[in-house]
Amino acid sequence: QKEVEQDPGPLSVPEGAIVSLNCTYSNSAFQYFMWYRQYSRKGPELLMYTYSSGNKEDGRFTAQVDKSSKYISLFIRDSQPSDSATYLCAMSKGNNRLAFGKGNQVVVIP
Amino acid sequence: DVKVTQSSRYLVKRTGEKVFLECVQDMDHENMFWYRQDPGLGLRLIYFSYDVKMKEKGDIPEGYSVSREKKERFSLILESASTNQTSMYLCASSQLGTGGTGELFFGEGSRLTVL
Numbered sequence: 455q456k457e458v459e460q461d462p463g464p465l466s467v468p469e470g471a472i473v474s475l476n477c478t479y480s481n482s483a484f485q486y487f488m489w490y491r492q493y494s495r496k497g498p499e500l501l502m503y504t505y506s507s508g509n510k511e512d513g514r515f516t517a518q519v520d521k522s523s524k525y526i527s528l529f530i531r532d533s534q535p536s537d538s539a540t541y542l543c544a545m546s547k548g549n550n551r552l553a554f555g556k557g558n559q560v561v562v563i564p
Numbered sequence: 565d566v567k568v569t570q571s572s573r574y575l576v577k578r579t580g581e582k583v584f585l586e587c588v589q590d591m592d593h594e595n596m597f598w599y600r601q602d603p604g605l606g607l608r609l610i611y612f613s614y615d616v617k618m619k620e621k622g623d624i625p626e627g628y629s630v631s632r633e634k635k636e637r638f639s640l641i642l643e644s645a646s647t648n649q650t651s652m653y654l655c656a657s658s659q660l661g662t663g664g665t666g667e668l669f670f671g672e673g674s675r676l677t678v679l
Binding site: 499546549551 | 568595604605606607609612614654656658666667668670671672673
């Protein structure tokens, strides 16, 4: 079983819809949970991070962590064409290595 | 603005050639990493370095080596390129230390095609 599972299937949504992405993980030692956004032909950049369980909101983006279920989510409200990108979940134990999911390609259709 | 710069965005090489991928960061970060990214496989760690002249194998080091002679520079070397090394290569850096997010700052990537 991989440490981090993220269904890599592409997701197409109409503009204004809510985008819901999620990852599951197996290692209970993970404490820091991140979402990276990667535009086409660019490197990933950190979008949001959360420490331990709970919710974090930043504008149209909400990250949720449920450590009891080993499940993390990212929600994008009022999605825009500029949100079209690949979203990767990542997590760490507080050391220097991150475990990544495979990424979800999101396309927001105007 | 923090920056990780990969010198070559696109390379085409022939099987058996020696390939150098260069990465420079201007954030005085101790940690530097090389990943490859392939469709359906995600990001896979090749090598990383916590300090100058120090290196550790990641998950897929076979066929690769690295060099870190200066803190800001981390090079990935393919001694004899093969077609299965055709991929997007991403360099990243982060601040040293336990605790904290371990946030990685990525370069824009080097897309290597081996013919």
